[in-house]
Amino acid sequence: MAWDEWEQLKADVAARGSARMQLNHLPDTVSGGSSGVTSDKLKSDKKVWAKAGGDVKGLKDDVGKALGKLDDGQSGLGDGAGCESAAAQKELFDSWKQYVGDVGGRCGELGGLLERSGHDLAMSDADVKAELDKIKLKYQDTEAVGGQAKGR
Known part of the structure; x- marks a missing residue:
């Protein structure tokens, strides 16, 4: 891969916005958002x-x-x-x-x-x-x- 291609890939990613990782919650599967609402994947009885x-x-x-x-x-x-x-x-x-x-x-x-x-x-x-x-x-x-x- 040429250096120019690498720079272009990095620029494209930066233009889309970086994906943020948050480890302290699960995504809200009901509304599709990330409001912090507990999903149905984590249950305790x-x-x-x-x-x-x-x-x-x-x-x-x-x-x-x-x-x-x-x-x-x-x-x-x-x-x-x-x-x-x-x-x-x-x-x-x-x-x-x-x-x-x-x-x-x-x-x-x-x-x-x-x-x-x-x-x-x-x-x-x-x-x-x-x-x-x-x-x-x-x-x-x-x-x-x-x-x-x-x-x-």
Whole structure:
């Protein structure tokens, strides 16, 4: 392409006016303008958010039942004194009991956040992220115990 052609193309574009990009809204698909009116492409359904939150909170109940079964299965072991494998099994059980309990707690808090977010639809993305970060910090995974090679 010759330099003159390039200059002519740039001049033609400048004469038509530059296309402006605006990232903070969707075009109004109803009137064809860009009045900032919400289009039908972006939807949020409060019932769906509330149901998702309720379902996640329901996982807490299921985790609680599983934890009860785990506890029942552990009941006959005792404290494990005098038997290394029993002591190791109790250590593993205690670790999993805490971990599974934390999973249930995380489900409860996350489900509640989803329900509140859907019910109000008033929380900003930053507020929701801050709440998620609090949950993440509160329920950090437990350190691994047992079965780890030490110093190798």
